[in-house]
Amino acid sequence: MSTVPCRTACGIMRAMNLLLLHPDDQLDDALWQISGRRAEHLRRVRALVPGQRVPAGILNGPIGTAELLSDDGHMQHFRFQGDQVAPPSLPLTLILALPRPKMLKRILIDATSLGIKKIILLNSFKVEKSFWQTPELKQSLLFEKMILGLEQACDTVLPTLALEQRFRPFVEDRLPALSQHSLRLLAHPGEHPSLPAGLAQQVTLAVGPEGGWTPYEVDMLRKAGFACHSFGQRILRVETAVPAIVGRLMKLP
Amino acid sequence: MSTVPCRTACGIMRAMNLLLLHPDDQLDDALWQISGRRAEHLRRVRALVPGQRVPAGILNGPIGTAELLSDDGHMQHFRFQGDQVAPPSLPLTLILALPRPKMLKRILIDATSLGIKKIILLNSFKVEKSFWQTPELKQSLLFEKMILGLEQACDTVLPTLALEQRFRPFVEDRLPALSQHSLRLLAHPGEHPSLPAGLAQQVTLAVGPEGGWTPYEVDMLRKAGFACHSFGQRILRVETAVPAIVGRLMKLP
Numbered sequence: 001m002s003t004v005p006c007r008t009a010c011g012i013m014r015a016m017n018l019l020l021l022h023p024d025d026q027l028d029d030a031l032w033q034i035s036g037r038r039a040e041h042l043r044r045v046r047a048l049v050p051g052q053r054v055p056a057g058i059l060n061g062p063i064g065t066a067e068l069l070s071d072d073g074h075m076q077h078f079r080f081q082g083d084q085v086a087p088p089s090l091p092l093t094l095i096l097a098l099p100r101p102k103m104l105k106r107i108l109i110d111a112t113s114l115g116i117k118k119i120i121l122l123n124s125f126k127v128e129k130s131f132w133q134t135p136e137l138k139q140s141l142l143f144e145k146m147i148l149g150l151e152q153a154c155d156t157v158l159p160t161l162a163l164e165q166r167f168r169p170f171v172e173d174r175l176p177a178l179s180q181h182s183l184r185l186l187a188h189p190g191e192h193p194s195l196p197a198g199l200a201q202q203v204t205l206a207v208g209p210e211g212g213w214t215p216y217e218v219d220m221l222r223k224a225g226f227a228c229h230s231f232g233q234r235i236l237r238v239e240t241a242v243p244a245i246v247g248r249l250m251k252l253p
Numbered sequence: 254m255s256t257v258p259c260r261t262a263c264g265i266m267r268a269m270n271l272l273l274l275h276p277d278d279q280l281d282d283a284l285w286q287i288s289g290r291r292a293e294h295l296r297r298v299r300a301l302v303p304g305q306r307v308p309a310g311i312l313n314g315p316i317g318t319a320e321l322l323s324d325d326g327h328m329q330h331f332r333f334q335g336d337q338v339a340p341p342s343l344p345l346t347l348i349l350a351l352p353r354p355k356m357l358k359r360i361l362i363d364a365t366s367l368g369i370k371k372i373i374l375l376n377s378f379k380v381e382k383s384f385w386q387t388p389e390l391k392q393s394l395l396f397e398k399m400i401l402g403l404e405q406a407c408d409t410v411l412p413t414l415a416l417e418q419r420f421r422p423f424v425e426d427r428l429p430a431l432s433q434h435s436l437r438l439l440a441h442p443g444e445h446p447s448l449p450a451g452l453a454q455q456v457t458l459a460v461g462p463e464g465g466w467t468p469y470e471v472d473m474l475r476k477a478g479f480a481c482h483s484f485g486q487r488i489l490r491v492e493t494a495v496p497a498i499v500g501r502l503m504k505l506p
Contacts, residue, residue, distance in 0.1 A: 152488060
């Protein structure tokens with residue numbers, strides 16, 4: 001499938017491998033209308049003209065093709081037909097100490113494109129307080145990044161994203177139930193067994209901030225059933241560690 | 254180890270987990286002098302004062318600690334003592350279709366921090382010609398990105414980087430000898446055996462451009478002894494795929 005890049009709102013060149021249609025775009029059963037970034041991409045980069053088709057999908061719905069019916073230079077109208085389902089997702093819940101805003105955008109795109117469907121951004125002692133105040137945490141912006149990840153990976157199923165600004169109540173009160181039917185892993189530097197590989201079972205993975213979880217936080221996570229595993233002796237950036245750990249840990253369908 | 258961020262030339266917040274001393278910085282046996290980005294980081298972010306020590310290493314040399322002797326606000330003088338060796342590297346040669354400049358910076362930092370010591374940037378039919386003209390390909394800039402990767406991962410051994418602008422002569426004439434004592438893998442979408450995991454042996458991995466290698470290129474690489482392996486059905490950005498594939502493929506020491 002072609003991966004012609006488009007310039008997104010965040011200014012980074014990306015591939016839009018799937019035209020992702022949102023519920024708001026629907027005019028009637030098979031008729032859809034878009035404008036803005038997606039239309040610009042199809043017009044300028046793909047040079048799509050009426051009568052041509054592109055791979056398309058409906059947000060949280062089926063995948064198929066969309067035929068361009070008309071383009072007035074602003075609005076594009078499509079007929080969508082879809083009978084395929086979204087690609088398999090990873091049975092992985094990612095608990096991530098809130099990364100700095102620049103990293104967060106990239107990690108959300110990467111995590112979504114890898115097929116992760118549940119992401120929890122958690123506070124940690126080493127998370128700068130200011131990260132919780134940043135405009136990048138607006139739901140609309142987080143949503144946009146995950147949409148880019150879906151368009152990249154030809155997926156339609158939006159991950160659920162939770163922000164947990166208080167470490168202790170979350171880990172003590174909610175995490176045990178939330179992770180009870182999964183293998184609970186903590187990626188943590190030190191003399192621990194190395195992370196397992198190629199898992200197909202339910203996994204809950206906790207990845208710390210730069211500098212790692214504090215001993216108190218590790219202790220709390222252990223009490224919640226998480227086991228420490230090491231991932232080599234190198235200190236990796238979080239946005240490098242997440243794909244590397246997920247690539248090792250999970251059997252990518 | 255602390256991972257206090259610093260603002261690098263490329264404007265991205267990064268961690269400098271190791272003060273990496275370059276041969277030019279040496280005044281005499283144990284006495285070293287630095288200025289610029291590294292000094293700024295130690296001064297502003299670490300608030301390092303004379304008498305204090307930081308983890309340090311010598312480019313392509315040993316690792317130890319550096320004691321700040323003096324700081325005139327411009328130049329910093331250090332006494333370095335090192336008896337540790339750099340962390341183990343990955344027995345992996347990465348052959349990568351030249352990514353677009355924005356991606357290339359990030360991939361060089363990631364690949365270096367992961368411990369890859371041999372990187373070959375190769376042309377491919379789907380690599381935009383303009384990528385070969387970009388200023389980002391200046392050796393000094395590529396060097397800077399790999400240095401950032403070393404500082405991140407507390408490593409001192411600079412990877413070797415080769416630019417191969419002509420696909421066929423490289424793959425036909427030089428690649429077979431260059432990869433002869435390694436497992437030769439081609440990450441390619443389609444119905445192929447999935448990539449092996451947790452390898453400790455010599456590996457040469459070829460990763461295509463967005464949109465993949467052309468059938469002709471795949472055929473040429475196969476003739477050079479490379480076997481196609483799939484890495485799941487999702488289309489990943491190259492900067493996501495590289496850490497994910499390396500994390501799966503190699504046993505990270």
